[in-house]
Amino acid sequence: MTADVRRPATPMEQQIREHRSLVQRALALGGGWKFILGVVGLGTLIALAAGGFLVVGGYLDGRWYDIRDLGIPTSHLVYWMQAQGLSPAVPYLTTALLGGLGILSLVGGWLVIGSWVERRVIAKFQIRQGPNRVGLFGLLQPVADAVKLMQKEILIPLGADRLLFFLPPILIFLPAMLGWAPVPWAPRMSYVDMNVGVVYVIAISSLGVLAVFLAGWSSNNHYALLGAMRTVAMMVSYEIPISLSLLSVVLLTGSLQLSQIVAWQQQYHVWLIVVLPLAAFTFLFASTAEINRTPNDIGEAESEIVAGFHTEYSGMKAGLFLAVELGNAILVGAMMSTFFLGGYTLFGLELWIPGYLILATKIGAVYFVFVWLRATLPRFRLDQLMGFAWKFLIPLAIIQLLVIAVESMVIAQSGLPGIVTVGGSIAVNLVLTFVGVRAWASGIGYVSEAAASTPLLTNTVGGLRAAERIRVVS
């Protein structure tokens, strides 16, 4: 704020003015803290240098302590067990349990910390602080919430179907957990690298629909049933664009195996989001519908139908419905990263950095986009949402599918170098996406806003500048 503000600073402006950057705060620390931080920083640098030396020297390659790919220690464990003369069931069960434990701890840990992350990030978007009271930086807030939810009484409404009322909170976690199975975290590190991975992902994600419907139906409540029907209609509609976009990925890479899709992107040194921009957008948008996140959270639109399909659930059961959204969000992030953002590869950097860290970073980035959308966009109306799927996404996805079919044949069989064929496909798809979206949108009557950059509502209603202008005029 400059000096021409002719009014006392609002509390928010005071906070902004007094806010110090991280560097300023670090410089203001005492000498002891500076020393400790310096030692820690130096130690980190030395550790990194030592790690780099080990990696470059090839001292790690294939040893049992090669943690760049957790599949290597595991396979060494299996070899060791076989050398001990154990029956083949023992290493099989051990690795299965280890992998399952890994997935369980990943999703469980995220359920603990995710709600804190989401609330803090949204708070930053809305110039608030977010939860910062319980524990360091408010980190214990999710634990406090969970304890609160567990203390609440579990209510079962009169006339509810007891069996079907009990099942959905458990059923809805099935896709969120099982979907992690085919995700490749490193070249040899995935739980089940099945050769029908893409179909498996689609199949597993379609199981959530039933849980949502049963939750709404068994509650014996109009709002719950309404929310369930809306959600089911939306999820069923958006499964088609998801399948079509994944189908174009499969056509191009020529494999249903997730590790092969990543390997294709690694081979051509390109992310599929560049080659298939429309499919990537379709997948991202339709996924937000599939997992009930804003801007597509029609299912539990709080301001319209109370809380949607889980209106009648109380205590930790409602908490499970809220928590599964977080788990689904990072699962979709993993799928988005694997299909369109190169998976665990980062243009050769995966030889240096563990692939699972790269994938985790990409998942975090996609998750940030989800939170960004949630903080920015209003909710779509139900008819807008369904119309967007059926009239816009599906026809465009089908047109793109036909083009991709030709392109994939050219890439696979023309014998030209990849930079020509894949580069040509990128150019064709970019032009097709741009022209196709504009032409189709104007064809079915969408009007793009002429001067969308003018915040008409903000200028009319309020905002700091508007307040200043009013003050100057009066």
Add this chain to the structure above:
Amino acid sequence: MESPGIILAFWIFSAITVAGCLMVLVSRNLLHALVFLVLAFLGMAGLFLTLSADFIAVAQILIYAGSIAVLMVFAIMLTPLAARDNGNSLYVLPALAAGLGIAGIIGFVAVNSPWAQLTGDALKQGDPDTTVSVIGDLLVGRYVLPFEVASILLFFGLLGAIVLVHERRGARESS
């Protein structure tokens, strides 16, 4: 089928499937029956997995447990008298006859199949590494005509659904 894990899995999945099917028959609430039917579908997907038919297993989950179940949900919701209780059925005798007929056909085939020539080494010889590529090759190669006929049939089904629910502008104004 030699390893004990496969045999254990076979018995577990068989138990799930059979129990699910029995509960479909026993339960008087249609939604309960639907849930048990989904359970039976999942058990059958597991049975396919024990036979190394991974694509069919996943397709079973996708089509039956995922889509057909939702279709049935909509059918139950939109049918009066079917929402809460299914005490009396009008089609007991035809259903019994059809069920017995299907059971008879399956039993006849099971008894008359030359199992000794179809299992064991003969099965291992024809066992491909991945079922997906084989199914794909057969679908667009040897069985391309049935495939196309099926797709045309589905397309007409889609068109018919659109025509049925299409609301003509004139009709709405007149009414």
